[in-house]
Amino acid sequence: MKLELSIEALGAKGDGIAREDGRPIFVPYALPGERFEVVEHGSERADPVAILQKSPERVEPPCPHFGACGGCDLQHAGPDLYRRFKRSLVIDALASRGLETQVHDLAPCLPRTRRRAVFTAQRIGGSTVFGFHARLSDRIVPLHVCHVVVPAIADRLDALRKLADLIAPRKGELRLTVTASDAGLDIAASDALKLDDKRRREIVSFAIGQDFARLTVGSETLVETRRPGVAIEAFRVEPPPGAFLQAVASAEEAMASLVTAHLSGAKQTADLFAGIGTFALRLARKSAVRAFETDAPALAAIEKAKRTASGLKPLSVERRDLFRRPVTAKELGSFDALAFDPPRAGAEAQSRELAISKVGRIAAVSCNPATLARDCRILVDGGYKLLSVTPIDQFLWSHHVEAVALLER
Missing domain, CATH: 3.40.50.150 (Vaccinia Virus protein VP39)
Structure with missing residues (x-):
């Protein structure tokens, strides 16, 4: 059922909130003061079809994946509204x-300052999809660019995709925790394919060829060409594989x-x-x-x-x-x-x-x-x-x- 809704506020997860017959309806990627044509999706959610009236605080999202990738909710919000x-x-x-x-x-x-990110990969139809989940979905959106992570990660998305193709399980999802350390990329894979000797050698050769600082699959460190470290003030700290780090x-x-x-x-x-x-x-x-x-x-x-x-x-x-x-x-x-x-x-x-x-x-x-x-x-x-x-x-x-x-x- 199509509706026309006026957006009154932003909800806690960045959705626009409208009201219809006294009930709240949440509209993704909508801003206060805007009017949308939507299609209802459940009792409290609606999918946007068209913007009928734009907010002056709406800006052009910089990322081509915006609206598909679930990693960013608010690229369309102007800086004052966002703050x-x-x-x-x-x-x-x-x-x-x-x-x-x-x-x-x-x-x-600032953009391009996130030094740690967790990517997801999955085998679908004989190929491996690598990226972030779509909004409110198990579907993975393939990434070609990312305006959030540091260039040391963003510039290596193709290499990370190829690595995921080598170690993604036949069923289920692979998670790659990637940290830009002072020694290079530190990569920790979880829920990976069970490795035989041939695949292990192939992965090691690929990681060394890509000059990754460290690659850990499950509890096994396959490659450590350099010991990864991060700066905490004047201290050099060597995080364990996949360790929590302020992003x-x-x-x-x-x-x-x-x-x-x-x-x-x-x-x-x-x-x-x-x-x-x-x-x-x-x-x-x-x-x-x-x-x-x-x-x-x-x-x-x-x-x-x-x-x-x-x-x-x-x-x-x-x-x-x-x-x-x-x-x-x-x-x-x-x-x-x-x-x-x-x-x-x-x-x-x-x-x-x-x-x-x-x-x-x-x-x-x-x-x-x-x-x-x-x-x-x-x-x-x-x-x-x-x-x-x-x-x-x-x-x-x-x-x-x-x-x-x-x-x-």
Whole structure:
């Protein structure tokens, strides 16, 4: 059924929201103030057919894959609208938990700066399709260009496609985590084809010929011509294959600047969900730090980086699953400052321990405004004051936004 709809606002995932008979209808790639002809797709969704009235804030998307590839939701939104939208995601999440504080302007992210990306490949009809998933779909959109990733990755899409063709399973999807390291491309493949000796030799020969720094398939590193590393300030850290890494270096620096400034002056600092030491290494310049993380190879990377550094305060690590066994309020008694940066699920159990602790200052980093707001609500109810929140753009042209919340007792 065709309808004409007027778009009133943007939803949390970047869709335009219209109303028909009092019910919301979500229209992808639509902007507030626009009027669309659409075809209904379910009770709350519609597919755009034609734009009848454009917003003055609509711009021409730079990528030819826009509208097919699901990686970018908002390339059509002008810069002012885009910044307002991402900031509003944080404001609305906080408001949903009854929290008000200073929410700063969005820290920006430039095109072609994403140094880590996860691609998908699948065998279909005798050939391998390589790219990103289409929006709300299992279908993979073949990529020929990408305006988000750094040139070191974007310029090698053909080589990555050929690699995927060598290792994609006969059924199911292959995932390639590609990181632009200081030594070249670091590639980790998961859900790959089971390799026999002939295929393994073929893959090794191809990877060496393409000058990849490292190629890991499952748990097996097939090629390591150079040891991949990334810079964390003046530290060189060697991430394990497929390790979590802040996707954009400038976004990481913006987050770290907020965290280190807020926790400055502390004598004993805890870094929870520490990863490869994004905050722990920086904080250890001025404070003793204990880094908690469940991934043993990530902790080993911190330890190795620490051994090659000079002028650090004591930095120790502890392997710990903070979802199953959060650091207790009693254990937190030895720390006067703390940073945490959990996965999207947030740090609810840990926040409950923090809420009854005596830690003076907290820097909470999150890629999910909803769980950040929930955790901040727990901390505020426990006696903390929410000083400010800063949204940070790390996933350009998507509806995802990072944020750093600063709290103190």
